[in-house]
Amino acid sequence: DAKTTQPPSMDCAEGRAANLPCNHSTISGNEYVYWYRQIHSQGPQYIIHGLKNNETNEMASLIITEDRKSSTLILPHATLRDTAVYYCIVRVAAAGNKLTFGGGTRVLVKP
């Protein structure tokens, strides 16, 4: 699986959009971009994933650059409960494939 690079931490204001970047310059054509988050002392929670098109669901939006070498997770209106570590993972979307976690971005939403 391709390696990803994320900033170790970032702060954002409650109610504002949070934009979380991820670099994955070695991504292969069949690898998807997945985002998970982990709130303190809980298991990771799936957020969203995409291949090349931008994706949106009730939690977030995923913007993938045209060359697929980077992506941005957007939390449209951050709340205090969005404080968590956010992990960007790229991998082939096959049923048996494992997820390999990097360092992630520690996001602190401030009032």
Added chain:
Amino acid sequence: GAVVSQHPSWVICKSGTSVKIECRSLDFQATTMFWYRQFPKQSLMLMATSNEGSKATYEQGVEKDKFLINHASLTLSTLTVTSAHPEDSSFYICSARLTTEAFFGQGTRLTVV
């Protein structure tokens, strides 16, 4: 989304004893489950891949005789930490795959005293 449940949520055990952690997929069948370990302020580290009806596949550096994994049914995988020592104290998390998505249990905090 699909639900994965771990039990217990936390456990304290004496050094030298064994501890079993259960991981259940509540509303779907999972041929493959994964076990992770997470130390404070660190990321999740994959320990092993659990396959229903066959032996688990362990990651490099993980002792298979110390961390026994059994995946006897399509909804249950167990991790047994044998002869636990204080350095085994950690947060253990399981994951089950449903199509292309992975769903995680709430984690089990193990403290060995």
